[in-house]
Amino acid sequence: MPELPEVEAARRGIAEQLVGRTCISYELYRPRLVVAPPDLTLDAIVDHPLQAVGRWGKYLWLIFPPCALLIHLKLTGQLVGCGTSIPGFAAGHPVPPYNTSLPHKSTALRIDFAPDAHLYLTDVRHFARVQLLPPAELPATLRALRLGPDAASPDFTLEAFHAALARRRGTRLKAALLDQHIVAGLGNIYADESLWVAQLHPERLVMSLTDDERTRLYWAIHEVLKIAVPLGGAKILHGRAVPPVGEFPYVHGRAGQPCVRCGSLIRKRTVAGRGTYFCACCQSASEPALKPSPELPARVAP
């Protein structure tokens, strides 16, 4: 579930509070979390400073001089920074609650930094993975993932989006936005939000879009991320949006609630294998004409 905004919140917390600090110890509670070559273990990071943190789509990496950690939080991973020497931060899946005493029974890894700062990776479903590799191999490893441009990066241009969609003409829009080879970072929440902002039905085929609609979808992705990234992401718990911040998220987790644009009830349907929320009125499958929305509410309370 953690998507670009949630992983970016973790990256920012780590960048601001942990980069430059030296790792003094660690505890690996769930050994299967780590994937590594035979000659590399987490012992390699002890007594070394965290040099850098980076992100591409939903992938996050930490670089210590002898070892890089490539992290994917998958469905329910959560990263919490705490300790007396940092303000603290939390990002990722909202379960367990961020103020839970750590380690939690689902905590997989703790990394300790001098003088008293800790990074906890907790994952209630146990799908998250941390790949260890020499830092020099990180660029090639990332290239091998064949990710599309990060949705929040300057590389995600309108031209790149049009070109990538042109190679997926028979794909439904929801599946296209979930495809990390087209654009990296969107998942179930922000794909739904982008399609609602663009007023496009999630089951429409890429080939049915006009140039204007493709462009509208591109800018809708930017608009959604512009709201979600500063918030650290939407809060979706047990399939429900809680609590709404302003009106965000607009549709995801809001089945049965009125659309804030037109008042019709938000529907939920399985599209591309994922529970998909949309407004059948302003995201019509058969009438691609844009509906006016002069009463679109303010996005987020300042």
Ligand SMILES: [Zn+2]
């Ligand atoms: Zn609507």
